[in-house]
Amino acid sequence: MMLEKNVKKGGAVVLLLVPAAFVILPILILLSGSLMDTVELKGYVTTVFTDGNEWISWKFLPDFPSFENYGKLLFETPQFFVLFWNSMKLVLCILAGQLIFAVPAAWGFAVYQVKGGRALFALYVVLMLLPFQVMMLSNYLVLNRLSLLNSHLAIILPAVFSTFPVFLSYGGFRGIPPQVFEAARIDGAGEVVIFLRLGLPLGKSGLLSAMVLGFLEYWNLMEQPMAFLEDKALWPLSLYLPEITWGQAGSAFCASVVTLIPAVFVFILGQDYLEQGIVYSGLKE
Numbered sequence: 001m002m003l004e005k006n007v008k009k010g011g012a013v014v015l016l017l018v019p020a021a022f023v024i025l026p027i028l029i030l031l032s033g034s035l036m037d038t039v040e041l042k043g044y045v046t047t048v049f050t051d052g053n054e055w056i057s058w059k060f061l062p063d064f065p066s067f068e069n070y071g072k073l074l075f076e077t078p079q080f081f082v083l084f085w086n087s088m089k090l091v092l093c094i095l096a097g098q099l100i101f102a103v104p105a106a107w108g109f110a111v112y113q114v115k116g117g118r119a120l121f122a123l124y125v126v127l128m129l130l131p132f133q134v135m136m137l138s139n140y141l142v143l144n145r146l147s148l149l150n151s152h153l154a155i156i157l158p159a160v161f162s163t164f165p166v167f168l169s170y171g172g173f174r175g176i177p178p179q180v181f182e183a184a185r186i187d188g189a190g191e192v193v194i195f196l197r198l199g200l201p202l203g204k205s206g207l208l209s210a211m212v213l214g215f216l217e218y219w220n221l222m223e224q225p226m227a228f229l230e231d232k233a234l235w236p237l238s239l240y241l242p243e244i245t246w247g248q249a250g251s252a253f254c255a256s257v258v259t260l261i262p263a264v265f266v267f268i269l270g271q272d273y274l275e276q277g278i279v280y281s282g283l284k285e
Contacts, residue, residue: 032059032060033249033253034069034250034253035062035066035067036069037066038068040062041250044056072250072254073258080258083236083240086236086237089152090152090155090221091219093160094155094156098159098160098210102160102210103169103200106166106172124166125167127163128167132224140228143158150234151234154228155224165214168209169206169207170206172205172206172207175206176198176199176202176203181194204273208270209275212267212271212274215266216263219236220263225239237259
C-alpha cells in the first residue's frame with residue numbers, strides 16, 4: 001500500500017517537473033545568453049543564422065560573464081527606450097481608464113437589480129469571448145472614421161472599454177454579502193459612499209486581479225499595434241524586433257530579459273489577489 005502511494009506521488013512529481021522544465025529552460029537560456037560576450041555567443045548562435053542542420057549546444061554558465069550586451073542596449077540603443085516608454089504609457093493609460101469605466105460598470109451589474117441587467121451582462125460575457133481577429137475590421141473602420149489610426153488612442157480606447165475587467169471586478173463585488181450594503185443604507189450612507197468605503201475595499205480582490213491580468217496582457221500587445229499603428233516610433237516594447245544577426249543576438253537576449261522583468265514583478269506582487277479574483281469570478285449567482 002505504501003509502495004503504491006509512493007509510486008503515485010513520484011509519478012505526479014514527474015508530471016509536474018516535465019512541463020516546468022519546458023517553461024524554465026527558455027528563461028535560463030535568455031539569462032545565460034544575455035551574460036555572454038559577443039565572441040562566446042557567436043560560437044553558440046552562428047548555426048541558427050546559417051543553413052546548416054547541426055544541433056546547437058548551449059552552456060548555461062558563461063565562461064566569462066559580462067554585462068557588455070546590457071550596456072549596449074541601455075546606453076547605445078535609444079530606440080529601446082522610446083518603445084519602453086510607449087509600453088508604459090499605453091499600459092498605465094489603459095489601466096487608469098478601466099478603473100474609471102469598468103469598475104463602476106461592474107459595481108452596477110453586481111449590486112443593482114435592474115430590468116435587462118442580466119441580459120446585458122450576458123452580452124458582456126459573449127463580447128469577452130470574441131478574439132481580436134473577429135473585431136479587428138470593425139475596430140479599424142471605427143478608428144479610421146474617428147481619425148485615430150496611427151495614434152496611441154487607437155490602442156487605448158478599445159482596451160479601456162474591454163469587457164474582461166468588468167467580468168473580473170463583477171465577481172469580486174458579488175462576493176460581498178448584500179447585508180453589508182443594507183446596513184450601510186440604514187445608517188444613512190449614500191450610494192457613492194457605499195461604493196467608495198465598502199465596495200472598493202471589500203471587492204479589491206476582483207479589482208486587483210483585473211489590473212494584474214490587464215498589465216500582463218497589454219504589456220505584451222502585438223496584434224493591435226501592428227494593425228493600428230503604422231509609425232514604428234509609436235510601437236510598444238513587445239514589437240522591438242531589430243534585424244537580428246549573430247552580432248545582435250546579445251542585445252536581443254538582453255531586451256527579452258528587460259521586457260520580462262516588469263511582468264514578473266507585477267505578477268509576484270499581485271499573485272494572491274489574482275488567485276482570489278479568479279475564485280470569485282467562478283462563483284455562481
